[in-house]
Amino acid sequence: MAVAEVExxxxxxxxxxxxxxxxxxxxxxxFLAVFFVYPMxxxxxxxxxxxxxxxxxxxxxxxMAGDLYFAPAVRYSILIAxxxxxxxxxxGLVIALLVNSxxxxxxAFLYLTAIPIGISDLAAGLIWLxxxxxxxxxxxxxxxxxxxxxxxxxxxxxxxxxLVAAIVITEVWRATAxxxxxxxxxxxxxxxxxxxxxxxxxxxxxRTLWHVTLxxxxxxxxxxxxxxxxxxxxxxxxxxxxxxxxxxVLAGEAYxxxxxxxxxxxxxxxxxxxxxxxxxxxxxxxxxxxxxELEMAA
Amino acid sequence: xxxxxxxxxxxxxVIAAWVLLPLVLITLAAFSPRDTLYEWPRRIIPDHxxxxxxxxxVRSAGVLPSVLNSVIVAVLTIIVAFLISAPAGYALxxxxxxxxxxxxxxxxxxxxxxxxxLSIPLAVxxxxxxxxxxxxxxxxxxxxxxxxxxxxxxSSVFVGISFELEExxxxxxxxxxxxxxxxxxxxxxxGLAAAAIFTFVLSWNxxxxxxxxxxxxxxxxxxxxxxxxxxxxxxxxxFAGGFFMVLPALIIILLIRRxxxxxxxxxxx
Numbered sequence: 304m305a306v307a308e309v310e311x312x313x314x315x316x317x318x319x320x321x322x323x324x325x326x327x328x329x330x331x332x333x334f335l336a337v338f339f340v341y342p343m344x345x346x347x348x349x350x351x352x353x354x355x356x357x358x359x360x361x362x363x364x365x366x367m368a369g370d371l372y373f374a375p376a377v378r379y380s381i382l383i384a385x386x387x388x389x390x391x392x393x394x395g396l397v398i399a400l401l402v403n404s405x406x407x408x409x410x411a412f413l414y415l416t417a418i419p420i421g422i423s424d425l426a427a428g429l430i431w432l433x434x435x436x437x438x439x440x441x442x443x444x445x446x447x448x449x450x451x452x453x454x455x456x457x458x459x460x461x462x463x464x465x466l467v468a469a470i471v472i473t474e475v476w477r478a479t480a481x482x483x484x485x486x487x488x489x490x491x492x493x494x495x496x497x498x499x500x501x502x503x504x505x506x507x508x509x510r511t512l513w514h515v516t517l518x519x520x521x522x523x524x525x526x527x528x529x530x531x532x533x534x535x536x537x538x539x540x541x542x543x544x545x546x547x548x549x550x551x552v553l554a555g556e557a558y559x560x561x562x563x564x565x566x567x568x569x570x571x572x573x574x575x576x577x578x579x580x581x582x583x584x585x586x587x588x589x590x591x592x593x594x595x596e597l598e599m600a601a
Numbered sequence: 602x603x604x605x606x607x608x609x610x611x612x613x614x615v616i617a618a619w620v621l622l623p624l625v626l627i628t629l630a631a632f633s634p635r636d637t638l639y640e641w642p643r644r645i646i647p648d649h650x651x652x653x654x655x656x657x658x659v660r661s662a663g664v665l666p667s668v669l670n671s672v673i674v675a676v677l678t679i680i681v682a683f684l685i686s687a688p689a690g691y692a693l694x695x696x697x698x699x700x701x702x703x704x705x706x707x708x709x710x711x712x713x714x715x716x717x718x719l720s721i722p723l724a725v726x727x728x729x730x731x732x733x734x735x736x737x738x739x740x741x742x743x744x745x746x747x748x749x750x751x752x753x754x755x756s757s758v759f760v761g762i763s764f765e766l767e768e769x770x771x772x773x774x775x776x777x778x779x780x781x782x783x784x785x786x787x788x789x790x791x792g793l794a795a796a797a798i799f800t801f802v803l804s805w806n807x808x809x810x811x812x813x814x815x816x817x818x819x820x821x822x823x824x825x826x827x828x829x830x831x832x833x834x835x836x837x838x839x840f841a842g843g844f845f846m847v848l849p850a851l852i853i854i855l856l857i858r859r860x861x862x863x864x865x866x867x868x869x870x
Contacts (some may be wrong), residue, residue, distance in 0.1 A: 324696035412617060429842060562812075577718050
């Protein structure tokens with residue numbers, strides 16, 4: 304009797320399932336399946352199949368790995384990410400903390416520092432080109448300050464580290480705003496009581512920052528790191544505008560293999576590498592940051 | 602206390618200068634006479650300002666048609682992205698349903714994944730589907746990129762509007778759809794407009810997919826990349842192009858400033 308009642312109630316609940324949300328969500332999921340999941344599988348598929356016959360082969364990967372630009376492209380992509388991402392996170396954190404301290408004028412400061420989120424990698428590259436090029440603003444400032452008499456050629460193959468530095472500076476200028484917004488929204492989720500409690504117990508500003516704010520901000524820091532690292536491996540227009548192909552990068556090589564050598568299959572091999580690297584990085588960060596948590600608990 | 606305030610302000614001024622100075626310089630470059638840009642010693646502020654450099658860029662072959670293409674693609678992107686993902690944003694705000702977290706995760710994955718490199722396999726598919734070198738093809742990819750942003754803004758907009766108002770309208774005899782259109786929609790419009798503007802910028806700025814997926818029907822970024830790489834465009838063309846591309850960004854940040862945090866403020870937990 305009692306069992307029957309429970310069953311009846313369950314049946315009734317099942318019958319009352321509201322299908323509306325599923326119908327509303329369906330277009331998004333279907334669209335993502337066709338234009339996001341399918342091409343992802345297709346990237347792998349193209350990378351491991353022959354351009355003419357479609358038969359399975361590793362020839363595309365061999366062609367990619369045998370190319371003169373491949374090894375430097377991997378190296379420079381990692382190098383650029385390794386320099387740019389920590390700088391973006393550090394500067395983004397400083398800006399977010401400044402805004403969150405709510406000094407008079409903080410909202411104007413927020414909008415100002417957020418401007419670069421509306422600026423493309425291409426435009427950012429062209430802007431910094433006007434600074435770093437031979438007759439550019441950097442040389443103009445140096446000359447006006449009396450530091451040089453002849454222009455210094457910054458963007459040259461002879462100083463590859465300068466080329467990388469120019470890319471990193473441009474990427475930091477452009478993409479710090481995204482990190483800052485992620486971290487700022489994370490900061491605003493932290494209840495004020497935590498800070499009040501910390502100061503009641505006599506913690507100074509720096510100790511509060513280190514022991515209260517940063518640990519609580521960890522999920523946002525994690526998101527910022529993952530998003531920025533993955534995007535750093537797709538860096539394209541900034542590199543192209545500042546250095547052409549002098550500094551090869553993964554996305555750039557995918558572009559050249561597609562447009563210049565007309566091989567969508569080798570280009571897809573590059574896309575596949577970027578996908579695998581991104582997945583590995585995401586998992587790596589999640590692992591790394593979770594282990595920290597365990598260590599702290601232990 | 603005052604020392605601390607001094608520190609805060611000087612840090613803010615330095616950072617503001619770091620963000621602003623390159624924007625000022627590209628503006629100077631875009632309105633300097635061509636000769637000033639190539640002479641040495643290089644003058645920072647030209648002896649007179651001129652439209653000559655900007656006009657040279659705008660009148661260069663292909664620029665105006667590609668600007669038109671960019672605008673068309675951006676508008677198509679807004680239409681596609683909203684048709685597809687505004688309902689999802691509404692559902693995520695208004696319903697608690699099984700699988701809600703999975704949907705959230707799928708949408709977040711799109712934001713975090715290297716979606717632009719997917720344009721290479723897509724180009725192959727688009728040739729088969731007859732979408733290659735067509736503006737709607739580019740718009741579809743841009744819509745894929747903007748779906749996570751449109752969904753979160755739309756969702757946050759509807760979370761901010763009390764459902765009780767809709768319910769009140771329904772008790773007064775209007776259907777759920779009527780209640781939505783007459784009561785919720787007018788209040789949601791500013792937020793939805795912000796989402797549309799952001800989508801416009803995202804599409805206007807996107808380089809890689811547009812470059813891969815077009816050949817004759819270039820968008821502006823695709824045209825500039827091509828003229829820099831293949832045609833070796835002169836410096837003053839590049840500077841003017843850079844300024845031209847940045848212009849919308851400045852206006853747009855002002856328009857959507859209230860939603861800046863919603864756009865990026867999603868955290869993986």
